[in-house]
Amino acid sequence: MRKASDLEIETPITSMIDIVFLLIIFFVVTSTIQKEAIDRDLQLAKSQYTDPADLEGSKVIINVRPGPSITVGMQRLNLHNLKIMLRKLKNKETPIVIRADGGMTYREVDLVMAAVGESGMTRIRLAASAEN
């Protein structure tokens, strides 16, 4: 009689834990891909007087490392592919943020800026670190 009542209140926890594990793995995999639009290893030049910008919103963020090595949303691109990608954008007013390493020569940054300009994009922003 008592055994029967024990069985009644038992919940299948193990299968629930399995599902929770799967959910956790899903979030781990998807969230890291979304966040890496920004290359955090880049040493941006410091700014003191410019107000911090909103990192959210629709904009194209181009990370440029010495070389120049260009990444857009974790994807490595060469200058040619960058131009093709930007030409496909319908809204030419979309802000383009160029995040170039502060120690790079302008020669390399210029290649990227010229590619952006040639693809018809008109709003270009240069990123700087606003942290003190």
Place this chain on the structure above:
Amino acid sequence: MAQRKKNKQADRVEVPMSAMIDVVFLLLVYFILTFKIEPLEAHMTVNMPSPSTVPGQPPPVLLEVKILPDRYVLNGVGLTLDTVERTIDDLTRDDRSQTLIIKVGLNAKQHQLISLLDRCEKLDLENLNVLTLKY
């Protein structure tokens, strides 16, 4: 009989907490690991020359700063960043909407350009055009 009934009720309210705590700990660890502080960034607006290859009108005489690897040149005079800022401040005091042309040498460093743009932002200058010097 009454004692037995009490025991039965005590059994019924028991919930397996340890497994639930395990899951909650995992979630907590997940959120701690994925938490990243958003970096503070400033995005400076610049104007670029038109992509057209057709030569246009020669630009009118405007404020022009050249950035060379070791110095800034304003109207032909080599200056430090602080002096450039002060001079531009004096020259644009009446009209902050004046166009400033920044010509950057290919061997200049990116941080020199950013520092100059930052000072222009401090002075509330809006029309900043960035061109490239081909040397």
